[in-house]
Amino acid sequence: MASTNCWRCLARPSQRLLLAPASMTAASSNPTSAAFSTSTQLAARSTSGDTGMSRHIRTGKRLILGKKKRQGDKHKTPGPGERKAFRKRIQLSNDNALVVPGLAELTAQNVVDPGAVGQVVGIPVDVVDQLRTCEAFKSTQNWGLFRSPHMLIRKETVDMAQQLTDAVAKKETLRMVVTGDRGSGKSILGLQALATGFLNKWVVINIPEAQELTTAATEYSTVHNSDMFSQPVYIVKLMQAIHKANGPILSQCRVELDHMQLPISVTRNMSLAALINATKEPEFAWPVFQAFWKELLRPGRPPIMFALDGLAHIMRVSDYRSPAFELIHSHDLGLVRMFAEALGGKTPFPNGAAVLAVCSRGNAPILPSMDKALEQAAAIQAGAKAEEVPLRDAFYRKYDERVFEALRGVRVLDVRGVTKHEARSLMEYWAASGVLRLRVDEKNVSDRWTLAGGGVLAEMERVSLYDIRATV
Amino acid sequence: MVNVFGVNFHERKFVKKALESFYGLGPQTSARIMAKYTIHPLARIGAIPHKTATALTAELSTMTIEMDARRIVQDNIKRLRDMGTYRGRRHAMGLPVRGQKTRTQTETAKKLNTLERGGTSSRI
Structure with missing residues (x-):
């Protein structure tokens, strides 16, 4: 009814x-x-002239069926590549943050000084430029919260920098793998190593993301008369980064060898900077890069620092396929092989070198071979006898011999959480920058340090910087 | 615009997509062709060298794709019909061929089961 x-x-x-x-x-x-x-x-009623009746005029919205007229889209859609550029942008300064006065700058001296442990230091402007060129800063790090890039010198930093400089001073090769828990500051440690290299005027070559090389996302091509594959477009980009970051050092070195086989003309009075900048043609990139590498390995050149982030990605079979439609092992890619041979100690460095491989935990494939090789290397480093070194699993068949070869005799630096002393100076820096609104005292530092699982840096940032409401 | 096998493709188009736009060329074959010419899976057609584009055209012209592939399918259907088989008749009527019910849900059969299966027009 x-x-x-x-x-x-x-x-x-x-x-x-x-x-x-x-x-x-x-x-x-x-x-x-x-x-x-x-x-x-x-x-x-209305027709009968009955005016005494209250009539209800229905006003308001009416249902309109049919097609709606589309409003023109007022928002401009981002152009191709714009979204990615926004996602990957690196912001190194923030005008809203407070200036923190009285902090020292990073120098080649204080990075190896055990007395500087626990200090927050600024990165010199020219080193910032060099680090930015070789893509040492990552978009996941919180540089954009502070006025200018500063970093904490922790015990591991001094330890690593000392090992690097000692080895290079003795014209030896230091081959090191940085491992550690997720968010413990491995990539920042890699950045500090690169900064050490730049401050000591070494030739720094950095591969910022190893997965760019092996996930089949960049061009590759066969190399004539060899079983290797080159990645020409990536190598052109890398050569330009090397030229820009190391230009002054490279321009002091002259070409010493004859490079008859090169497609470009290279003369003896050319500098290495000119050699590496000689071509932007992807076709010529790999031979020119090889020639540059050969020149760098001549005696009397500056020391080399060769770093890579995301080691696990180059310790597996890549996603590329050979013309015979077989998957290509990462070590068959030219640049990766170059790094793997340097890390495995096959390349002789007469001028001293530091080969640094940084592992990543957030984004890494599970590789039993690499885990076992690093376990063995850590045991040998700790002074274990031959029979105490952990053995391979006898029932696992898929161990990759090339991984063991590439990681033979490396030094392993295990990064853990920072100490409370280091955590305190870092929190004082955050508070002075105006990001952390909290009295930095023994109790609060201890509180954050414990919340962060014993000073794991990323977790400390999470509990201190991200959740501002909880700290007010 | 890049011309491969008589068809113009936009530079931003994936090589994989461009190859798979030809009738009779699927993911397996396109992956193999791309590996043969060392083109990575995410390559855009504007990024491959001119030489490789020509080589792709040459490679495709040796393959049974487009009209040749269509003709094989259509000939098979035609043979069934000419023999007067049940399958041939069902194809001619545009009805399911393999004993499915016809009360409902014969859209796919209506779409596909014709004597001129795969269409008659070519992209080339």
Whole structure:
């Protein structure tokens, strides 16, 4: 039974009765109207000149069926590559953050000084430029919260920098793998190593993301008369980064060898900077890069620092396929092989070198071979006897011999959480920058340090920087 | 625009997509062709050298794709019909061939089961 109420204005028939008692007789004397509809009744009343009846004019929105007229899109859609550029942008300064006065700058001396452990130091401007060129800063790191890039010198930093400089001073090769828990600061340690290299005027070559090389996302091509594959477009990019970051050092070195086989003309009075900048043609990139590498390995050149982030990605079979449609092992890619041979100690460096491989935990494939090789290397480093070195699993067949070869005899640096002393100076820096609104005292530092699982840096940042409401 | 096998493709188009746009060339074959010419899976057609584009055209012209592939399918259907088999008749009627019910849900059969299966027009 349909309600006789007007559903829009909630007027009741009783109220209508009160308002116009005369109208009831007219309504009841109209037998033709259906009981469930009031519209004909209302129409009848209006035509009969019954003005005493309160009429309800239905206003407001009406249902309109059919196609809506589309409003033109006022927002401009981002152009090709714009979204990615926004996602990957590196912001190194923030004008809203406070200037922290009285902090020292990073120098080649204080990075190896055990007394500097626990200090927060600024990165010199020219080193910042060099680090930015070789893509040492990552978009996941919180550089954009502070006025200028500063970093904490921790115990591991001094330890690593000392090993690097000692080895290079003795014209030896230091081959090191940085491992550690997720968010413990491995990539920052790699950045500090690169900064050490730049401050000591070494030739720094950095591969910022190893997965770019092996996930089949960049061009590759066969190399003539060899079983290797080159990645020409990536190598052109890398050569330009090397030229830009190491230009002054490279321009002091002259070409010493004859490079008859090169497609470009290289003369003896050319500098190495000119050699590496000679071509932007992807076709010539790999031979020119090989020539540059050969020149760098001549005696009397500056020391080399060769670093890579995301080691696990180059210790597996890549996603590329050979013309015979077989998967290519990462070590068959030219640049990766170059790094793997340097890390495995096959390349002789007469001028001293530091080969640094940084592992990543957030984004890494599970590789039993690499885990076992690093376990063995760590045991040997700790002074284990030959029979105490952990053995391979006898029932696992898929161990990759090339991985063991590439990691033979490397030093392993295990990064863990920072100490409370280091955590305190870092929190003082955050507080002075105005990001952390909290009194930095023993209790609060201890609080954060414990919340962060024993000073794991990324977790400390998470509990201190991200959740500002909880700290106010 | 890059011309491969008589068809113009936009530079931003994936090589994989461009290859698979030809009738009778699927993911398996396109992956093999791309590996043969060392083109990585995410390559855009504008990024491959001119030489490789020509080589791709030469490679495709030796393969049974487009009209040749269509003709094989259509000939098979035609043979069934000419023999007067049930399958041939069902194809001619545009109905399911393999004993499915026809009360409902024969859209796919209506779409595909014709004598001119795969269409008659070529991209080339």
